[in-house]
Amino acid sequence: VVKVSAQGRIAIDMDEVVADSLGRFLDIYAREFGTRIAREDLRGRHLFDAVPAEHREAVRGYPRREEFFHDLDVIPGSVEAVRALSARYEIFFATAAMEYPNSFLPKYDWLHRHFPFVPWRNFVYCGDKSVIRADVLIDDHRRNFRGFEGRGLLFSAPHNLLEEGVERVRDWAHVCELLLR
Amino acid sequence: VVKVSAQGRIAIDMDEVVADSLGRFLDIYAREFGTRIAREDLRGRHLFDAVPAEHREAVRGYPRREEFFHDLDVIPGSVEAVRALSARYEIFFATAAMEYPNSFLPKYDWLHRHFPFVPWRNFVYCGDKSVIRADVLIDDHRRNFRGFEGRGLLFSAPHNLLEEGVERVRDWAHVCELLLR
Numbered sequence: 001v002v003k004v005s006a007q008g009r010i011a012i013d014m015d016e017v018v019a020d021s022l023g024r025f026l027d028i029y030a031r032e033f034g035t036r037i038a039r040e041d042l043r044g045r046h047l048f049d050a051v052p053a054e055h056r057e058a059v060r061g062y063p064r065r066e067e068f069f070h071d072l073d074v075i076p077g078s079v080e081a082v083r084a085l086s087a088r089y090e091i092f093f094a095t096a097a098m099e100y101p102n103s104f105l106p107k108y109d110w111l112h113r114h115f116p117f118v119p120w121r122n123f124v125y126c127g128d129k130s131v132i133r134a135d136v137l138i139d140d141h142r143r144n145f146r147g148f149e150g151r152g153l154l155f156s157a158p159h160n161l162l163e164e165g166v167e168r169v170r171d172w173a174h175v176c177e178l179l180l181r
Numbered sequence: 182v183v184k185v186s187a188q189g190r191i192a193i194d195m196d197e198v199v200a201d202s203l204g205r206f207l208d209i210y211a212r213e214f215g216t217r218i219a220r221e222d223l224r225g226r227h228l229f230d231a232v233p234a235e236h237r238e239a240v241r242g243y244p245r246r247e248e249f250f251h252d253l254d255v256i257p258g259s260v261e262a263v264r265a266l267s268a269r270y271e272i273f274f275a276t277a278a279m280e281y282p283n284s285f286l287p288k289y290d291w292l293h294r295h296f297p298f299v300p301w302r303n304f305v306y307c308g309d310k311s312v313i314r315a316d317v318l319i320d321d322h323r324r325n326f327r328g329f330e331g332r333g334l335l336f337s338a339p340h341n342l343l344e345e346g347v348e349r350v351r352d353w354a355h356v357c358e359l360l361l362r
Contacts, residue, residue: 104285121309127302133314
């Protein structure tokens with residue numbers, strides 16, 4: 001583990017960790033295909049794999065839409081938890097924004113609005129998270145721990161619920177239990 | 182030094198290292214104040230410190246203008262050098278874009294156009310470069326080596342020419358001499 005500050009540094013992913021992008025996917029899908037898919041139906045799979053094959057391309061394209069990243073809901077408990085963590089740790093938001101250039105400005109505005117206590121100097125947009133130096137990475141994609149030298153915490157999201165052999169955090173209360181005691 | 186891949190990873194700053202943002206500053210200043218300042222007049226100082234005090238605020242505001250980051254010239258030799266380096270090293274571009282949200286899209290387009298052999302997964306926008314994990318960081322600002330664990334190479338730019346006690350690279354030919362022999 002790299003020790004980057006007295007307290008340590010935590011890098012936090014955005015989508016499905018602090019920002020409810022899955023909710024946006026489900027809303028657009030319901031509006032356009034008339035079927036409301038529930039989060040419980042996505043246990044262990046992505047929405048792409050849960051819809052009929054002929055809808056997949058459309059669903060994959062949602063994040064490229066201009067409005068996709070605007071006004072996403074906040075994942076429950078995340079604001080309070082990150083505020084509490086920021087008293088003890090250096091907090092960075094690290095998001096693979098490079099995949100979706102239309103997300104650059106909305107993500108920046110969203111972080112400022114919901115996490116005003118985290119300075120813009122601590123926002124990171126990247127593609128490959130192995131470039132991040134931190135003690136802890138909280139992320140819903142296990143692949144992002146490949147090449148990461150610190151402690152990876154898999155934040156529970158429907159698509160990853162069946163994964164094993166990785167340290168998991170169920171929700172933000174669980175993160176605080178682990179990192180603030 | 183963190184060894185992140187067999188060959189090693191090089192993180193490269195953009196402004197005044199691969200992109201000639203100083204040229205844009207000088208052009209706008211000449212157009213708006215009627216005085217063409219030469220690069221040689223900036224030995225050891227920033228443009229802000231070389232202009233009359235009453236012009237400083239205007240000059241500091243240039244990078245916030247919509248067009249500032251569009252079509253910047255490429256620093257001589259950088260494309261060929263980075264192409265050669267990319268055969269031996271993992272190349273990341275790491276730019277403190279967070280200070281200027283208007284730079285997000287132009288920087289992304291510019292990198293794609295001039296360095297098409299570096300994938301978008303290897304672009305990083307950050308504020309504080311201590312979050313970058315790489316073996317080498319090539320940057321024109323010495324302050325960006327603070328907290329960086331690898332080897333910092335100060336890329337010569339007019340404003341840093343008087344700085345000492347840091348490993349300096351004069352130009353891209355010099356970088357290749359150091360890293361490709």
